[in-house]
Amino acid sequence: MTRRGIGRSSRRRWGAALALGVLLGAAGIARADRRDEAWRHGNEAYLHGDYAGAVAAYEELLRQGVGSADLYFNLGDAYFRKGTLGPAIWAFEKSAALAPGDEDARYNLGEARKLAVRQAHDRIEGEDRDPLWIRAVTAVAPSTETWLFVAAYLAFFALLVARARARDDLRPALGAGAAVLGAAALLTAALLFGRARLDRMPYGVVLPDAVAVKDGSDDGTRTSFEVHAGLRVRLVERDQDWLRVRLGNGLEGWVHASQIGTL
Numbered sequence: 503m504t505r506r507g508i509g510r511s512s513r514r515r516w517g518a519a520l521a522l523g524v525l526l527g528a529a530g531i532a533r534a535d536r537r538d539e540a541w542r543h544g545n546e547a548y549l550h551g552d553y554a555g556a557v558a559a560y561e562e563l564l565r566q567g568v569g570s571a572d573l574y575f576n577l578g579d580a581y582f583r584k585g586t587l588g589p590a591i592w593a594f595e596k597s598a599a600l601a602p603g604d605e606d607a608r609y610n611l612g613e614a615r616k617l618a619v620r621q622a623h624d625r626i627e628g629e630d631r632d633p634l635w636i637r638a639v640t641a642v643a644p645s646t647e648t649w650l651f652v653a654a655y656l657a658f659f660a661l662l663v664a665r666a667r668a669r670d671d672l673r674p675a676l677g678a679g680a681a682v683l684g685a686a687a688l689l690t691a692a693l694l695f696g697r698a699r700l701d702r703m704p705y706g707v708v709l710p711d712a713v714a715v716k717d718g719s720d721d722g723t724r725t726s727f728e729v730h731a732g733l734r735v736r737l738v739e740r741d742q743d744w745l746r747v748r749l750g751n752g753l754e755g756w757v758h759a760s761q762i763g764t765l
Contacts, residue, residue, distance in 0.1 A: 715755030
């Protein structure tokens with residue numbers, strides 16, 4: 503599934519661990535040595551087909567505070583080959599969020615999602631379809647939205663200035679152009695506002711193959727519906743060890759927090 507060598511990330515992390523040890527002294531060196539050992543163990547286990555061992559080593563690095571895009575990528579790949587799709591999708595999501603330009607992470611995430619959908623039983627219609635405003639906001643990259651806003655905003659004022667200085671016969675056309683650019687600036691500003699709002703929304707990924715979503719934050723409450731591994735859900739509320747989640751189609755319910763990998 504993966505399209506890049508797993509060794510690339512381990513070499514990058516090796517250098518970072520040694521630098522940390524020099525800065526922090528003996529205690530830092532000891533921590534760096536443990537991290538290097540975990541990297542080596544994880545990569546060797548992966549290359550020998552011991553994906554459970556690779557997962558254990560990479561998870562140990564997470565517990566030690568390492569949270570790089572490469573680590574999550576390797577962890578996702580090991581999860582996938584181990585056959586646990588929910589955690590694999592969660593790890594690839596984390597990797598893609600930390601390195602938005604990484605095509606490998608996004609490719610693997612897409613492939614894992616496709617497989618999870620094929621394996622899911624009794625899927626709910628529209629469960630993974632985001633509301634229209636989210637689809638509009640995410641249709642364009644954040645950097646593109648920013649540049650479009652700046653360009654439309656500056657061009658709008660440039661046309662206003664040009665209209666004020668132009669001949670009378672040119673003013674209607676320049677005014678119409680300024681109106682169009684003003685509308686474009688408002689639209690891109692709305693997209694940027696929506697992006698900022700979306701970035702503050704907490705999301706998670708369903709980890710087990712199937713999860714019963716309850717009407718309340720208790721095992722004894724009625725099961726409302728089921729969700730499958732890898733489904734991305736919005737986290738609405740927390741009640742101790744329970745999370746209220748919302749699907750793309752608006753359905754809501756409660757699941758145990760341990761069944762959701764937060765993003």
